[in-house]
Amino acid sequence: MSLPGYQKWLRGIIFLALFSLLFALASQIFIIKPTVGNDSFSRMKTFYQQPNHSLDVLYIGASTLRNGISPLEIWGQYGFTGYTLSTGYQNPLVNYYYLLEALKYQQPDVVVLDGSWLLKPVNVDAQESFLRLAVDPMRLSIEKLLLIREIVEKSSFQTASSYLFPLLRYHNRWKELSEKDWDIFRFQPTDRYKGQLLIYESEAVKLPVEAYQPTDQSSRIDDEARSYYLKFIRHCREKGIAVVLINAPRVGWNMKMHNAVQEFADRFGLPFIDYSMPDKIREIGLDPATDFHDEEHLNFMGAKKVSLHLGAYLKEMYHLPDRRNDLDFLSWNEDLAIYQQKTGGK
Amino acid sequence: MLDKILEVLATLRPEVDFTENHHLIDDGILDSFDIVTLVGELNDAFDIEIGVEDLLPENFNSPAAMLRLIERLQS
Amino acid sequence: MGFTSAAFFAFTLLVAGIYFLFPKKNRWAVLLAASYLYYFLTSGSLLLLLIATTLITFLTALWLDFINRQFDQTKTAGVEELSREQKKAAAAQVKRKKQLVLAIGLAAVLGILAFLKYFNFFATNFNVLLAALSVPAAIPKFNLLLPLGISFYTFQSAGYLIDVFRGKIQADRNPFKFALFVSFFPQIVQGPISRYSQLAHQLYEGHSLDYDRIKFGAQLVLWGLFKKMVIADRAAVIVNTIFNGQNQYEGFTVFFGAMLYTLQIYGDFSGGIDVARGIAQIFGIDLVNNFARPLFATSIEDFWRRWHITLSSWMRDYVFYPLSLSRLFVRMGRFFRRTLGASIGKLMPTFTAMVITFLLVGIWHGANWKFVAYGMYNGLLIGLGILFGPQVSRLAEKLGFTPGRGFTRGLQILGTFVLVCFGRYFSRAASFMAALRLLDRTFSSFNPQVIIDGSLLNLGLDGKELIVLLIAIVILLTADYLQEKGIALRERLSRQVLPLRWLVYLMAIFAVLIFGVYGINFNASSFIYMGF
Incomplete structure (x- = not known):
């Protein structure tokens, strides 16, 4: 090679740029493609598309919230806005960083937080795939990096590099790549239900009334989970945001669990x-x-009933505005129409 | 004296032309077993004691180099 | 912070950045700081043992140097007064003194290694012996942590001491520079075992930033990663299944495991060395090559000239030569010539020295009887080659074969490969007895049908994985074959047109990124679960 020195370096830099481009493309091909149930990508993307300071309430927590609350139902009935940031097995660690991320764009009056995870340990390794689905859709930001750092510190096998460069995590998928994976320029659908996952199927369940015999006992609260709840609550207090703890209807719950969360809520003066x-x-x-x-x-019918009650409660307690006739929020009415069509509403 | 060295080399590796080659070690023509056997033969033939510290490629790359080594050890 | 981790590459990039920012005459200090930091990050307080070996070696070498110089002064000062006899006596006295100093230094340096690596092995076997003799006593065992790369840096240090003793090199005067020679971070984990005369000056002088060196270095790193991550780590899946299994495999399947292990260890070790050499090259430093296409060896002896070259040449220079030239062995040669005849008799000392050398090679690999067996297996095969090789060659030539050429060479290579694979039973099996059991099972059934009946697909790699492994092995063998033919691949590649070159680079990088075995194995089912 008889090129002058600087040309070689220039060529090296062009090569690195080309490599980076191909690496980014390869990452898009190999990254896990969302299915309906785990499409945290489109829900997160739609969250980022909400106009700044347009949300009155945030609902944050695990899948019971994603399936069990309908922000559009609440909009239709009470006229205030909200969005659900919820992924499968979303633990208090993710809740906390989702809050920080969301507050960069939104100034809600109230945050409704899933209280049930107070009783469960934060196990970043057992739920690695769910963490991926929570972290991968986030925009690159300080908050995302801090979350990744906490996950990696707690984990026995996860690396920061694999979160920053998803190809390093998903490269083993070369065996099962399908047409869907190669179609990387496909338009990613947006979510129309403000973070709610509409489920139509239903299954008859038996609610265990005997589990709610009055008792003085309460379940043990996990120390690590508790510390993230406290950080969450403290951050909201600093910002002047009210926190409401809830627990969605479920079969595997009982009086002792209720007592534990209720005691925690009372201790910190939170409604539950x-x-x-x-x-x-x-x-x-x-x-x-x-x-x-x-x-x-x-399913969506259950979600509707919970939302009617929760919406009324929030409206009354926090004097949330009615924006249904506000011209800036016309799109909410359009989304509501689609929601009602899908759910056979009034 | 050189003839005697060539004679020893010829019994060791009859197929090699030692008058032509000047990189016997560097080119891997003589391996470590050859060296050990060669040193034994040279010690006997010239009544010298070639030590481990003399086992350098430059002392065994050619018959001429071996001659220089032997002369140095005899003095 | 292993060689294939992102953290290691980030570390290396950072060090390179700082290295080239420093003034040239201080650049070696950057390497020393980086090497000690690397060692501390991976081994913590075991760094103290590395420092101990460094200090002992450094001081012993200075002492040897001091004796040398003192002797030179008396030689030149009193040249007239001393008779030839007196001079000879003085020289002998100095030599004895130097031998004593060397012995002290070697005993200390090798003693640390021997204690940490071999004490428990010794204690276990000694206790078995005591128990067998019904002696109610036992040597205590210690829970010893082995410092990273101790076998490598200890041998490198010992070689340096012997070189100073032999007057081949002068002792280093700067303890910090010398500390770098012992600890240079790319090579401390798995070698190569470098010689002071080849490496030290390269480390000490500051090298300038050179685009071509960085490019070649990066290519070498990439090739090393390919061998390690695509071939070795993938082959390891099957090898582990067969060798860690409860003896449920037999016949060709076991031998298939041994063949794959031969390729695995070649890919892993030579790949690691290529990564080390590539990184060193970026800093402008050439590390010696440790491998010269070992799979193309035509005999076991040839194999060891091509495999782990720095270990076998270390053993040659510091064990085999001194042993076979020692008085004892010379006398032994005379004895055998009298008793066995001239032709075999004169080879007996070489044969004995070779077996002893390979016993040490075996033990160097680890404190376990299986490694003793591994060393003996290789030593005996080479020894037999020394004793009967010439006769076999003559016989073959009479039968019309031409050893070393064409078809016969191919047969030799194949035969050597098979012998090497059988040796691998000892180095890979869990224990000596396990190796014997696996050998027994290999010959207990003749089942070549496993190659086609699909049972090889049940060893941990599915069909697609096996195909990737096969293609990667073919690429490795082709590259080795071309180099064996004397074709310098990197230079040849750099003469091609730019698009072709870039295509090759990009394909290589993505082959490693995609087909490399690393990270968390993707499990689609854990993602497909919808979390309802």
Whole structure:
């Protein structure tokens, strides 16, 4: 090679640029493609598309919230806006960083937080695939990097590089790549239901009334989970945001669990609405024969009943505005129309 | 004296032309077994004691180099 | 922070950046700081043992140098007064003194290695012996941590001491520079075992930033990663299944495992060395090559000239030569010539020295009887080659074969490969007894049908994985074959047109990224579960 020095370096840099481009393309090909149930990608993308400071309420927590709350139903009934940031097995660690990420774009009056994970350990290794589905859709930001750092520190096998460069995580998929994977320029669908996952299937479940005998005992709260809840609550207090703890209706819940979360809520002066309690289920008119998808999750009919109650509560307690006639929020009415069409609403 | 060295080399490896080659070690023509046997033969033939520290490629690359080594050890 | 981790490459990039920012005369200090940091990050306080070996070696070498110089001074000062006899006596006295100093230094340096690596092995076997003799006593065993690369840096240090003793090199005067020679981070994990005369000056002088060196270095790293991550780590899946299994495999399947292990260890070891050499090259430093197409060896002896070259040449220079030239062995030669006749008798000392050398090669690999067996297996095969090789060659020529050429060469290569694979039973099996059981099972059934009946697909790699492995092995063998033919691949490639070159580079990088075995194995079912 008889090129002058700087030309060689220039060529090296062009090569690196070309490589980076191909690497980014390869990452898009190899990354896991969302299915309907785990499409955290389109839900997150749509969240980023919401105009700044346009959301009155954020709902944050695991899949019971994603399936069990309908922000559009609440909009239709009460006129305030909200969005659900919820992925499968979403633990308090992710909840906390989702909050930080969301507050960069939104200034909600209230955050509704899933209270049930207080009782479960944060196990980043057992739920690695769910963490991927929560982290991968996030925009690159300080918050994302901090979340990755915490995950990697707690993990026995996960690496930061594999979160930053998804190809390093998904390269083994070379064996099972399909046409869908190669179609990387496909338009990614947006989510129309403000973070809700509409499920139509139903399964009759049996709610265990005997599990709610009054008792003084309460389940143990996990220390690590508790510390993330406290960080979450403290951050909201600093920002002047109210926090409401809830628990969605589910079969695997009981009085001791309820007591534990209730004690935590009382200790920190937070309201706790437990939709698993038999009296609550009666109050909102939930029908175990038709309103569940499975023992842990509601379908759209169950979600509607929870939302009517929760919306009324939030409206009354926090004096949330009615924006249904606000010209800036016309698109919400369009989305509501589609939602109602899909759910056979009024 | 050189003839005597060539004689020893010829019994060791009859197929090699030692007058032509000047990189016997560098080219791998003589391997470590050859070297050990060769040193034994040279020690006997010239009544010298070639030590481990003399086992350098430059001392065994050619018959001329071996001659220089032997002369140095005899003095 | 293994050689294939992202962290290691980030570390290397960072060090390279700092290296070239420093003034040339201080660049060696950057390498020393990086090497000690690397060692500390991977081994923590075991760094102290590395420092101990470095210090002992450094000081012993200075002492040897001091004796040498003192002797030179008396020689030149009192040249007239001393008779020839007196001079000879003085020289002998100095030599004895130097031998003593060397012995102290070697005992200390090798003693650390011997204690940490071999004490428990010794204690276990000694206790078995005591128990067999019904002696109610036992040597205590220690829970010893083996410092990273101790076998490599200890041998490199010992070689340096012997070179100073022999007057081949002068002792290093700078303890910090010398510390770099012992600890240079790309080579400390798995070699190559370098010689002071070849490496030290390269480390100490500052090298300038050179585009072509960086390019060649990066290519070498990439090739090493390919061998390690695409071939070795993939072959390891099957090898582990067969060798860690409970003896459920037999016949050709076991031998298939041994063949794959031969390729695995070649890919892994030579790949690691290529990564080390590539990184060193980026800093402007040439590390010696440790492999010269070992799979194309035509005899076991030839194999060891091509495999782990720095270990076998170390053993040759510091064990085999001194042993076979020692008084004892010379006397032994005379004895055998009298008793066995001239032709075999004069080869007996070489044969004995060779077997002893390979016993040490075996033990160097680890404290286990299987490695003793591994060393003996190779030593005896080479020894037999020394004793009967010439006769076999003559016989073959009479039968019309031409050893070393054409078809016969192919047969030799194949035969050597098979012998090497059988040796691998000992180095891979869990224990010596396990190796014997596997050998027994290999010959207990003749089942070549497993090649086509699909049973090889049940060893941990599915069909697609096996095809990738096969293609990668073919690429490796082709590259080795071309180099064996004397074709310098990197230079040849750099003469091609730019698009072709870039295509090759990109394909190589993505082959490693995609087909490399690393990270978490993708499990689609854990993602497909929808979390309802």
